[in-house]
Amino acid sequence: MKRGKFIVLEGIDGSGTTTQSTRLAEALERKGHRAHPTREPSTGLVGRFLREILASGRRVEEAPDYKTMALLFAADRADHCAIEIAPRLAEGEVVISDRYLLSSIVYQSATSAVPEEAAEFVRAVNRGALVPDLTVVVDIDPRVAKARRTARGGAPELYEVDELQGRLASLYLDAERLLSEHPIVHLRGEGSVEDVTAELLAHVERVIGLGEGSPA
Ligand code: TYD
Helix, strand or coil: CCCCEEEEEECCCCCCHHHHHHHHHHHHHHCCCCEEEEECCCCCHHHHHHHHHHCCCCCHHHCCCHHHHHHHHHHHHHHHHHHHHHHHHHCCCEEEEECCHHHHHHHHHHCCCCHHHHHHHHHHHCCCCCCCCEEEEEECCHHHHHHHHHHHCCCCCCCCCHHHHHHHHHHHHCHHHHCCCCCEEEEECCCCHHHHHHHHHHHHHHHHHHHCCCCC
16 A cells, blocks of 8 residues: 655644645545545644643633643644554545644744744654645735634634734744755635635645656
């Protein structure tokens, strides 16, 4: 059995990665691939604990510090890879994760006092984590993302603070420098849902095609 492909979608809150990961999986299935959408925090025990923290109504300063959060996200990632991602890749599926390691680097460093040191800490505790075949960063104007979060309703989660979201958007623009060993592409997320899916699909099909020995 040929190993599948591991695709990651990244972006600030409201950038559309959750919608797009489902749509991408559906589009790939229609084209005859087996695709599995998943997300971090995962649905495993550590992931559920993280979601409790995210939805607890605490402010960032009242939540566990960036090191504690980075360790919890890294533990969830190890669990997610072992239980869900690796077995499906071994079955030849395309696994699409809504968030992965780049989220840890961006969010945990942005909520630390010394972002460069924090990024190094995050990279260190994630050493050995599965490297995605492609990470797609959906860049978006934080004001557009905020309008979408407001339209969606519900109480804001831990990191859904305007000033922080602006800094996260800038860090995402710098993704290649923050995570130089992972293949990364960027696309703009302000367009229609259909246009973003089409662009995403084109990037992902190129990666799937490479594995099948098609001409470049
Ligand atoms: P999100 O992806 O918005 O999920 P949902 O829409 O289901 O609530 O929430 C996850 C939050 O966790 C988001 O604000 C980013 C943050 N996060 C980190 O800070 N570090 C990480 O490593 C990951 C995976 C997520």
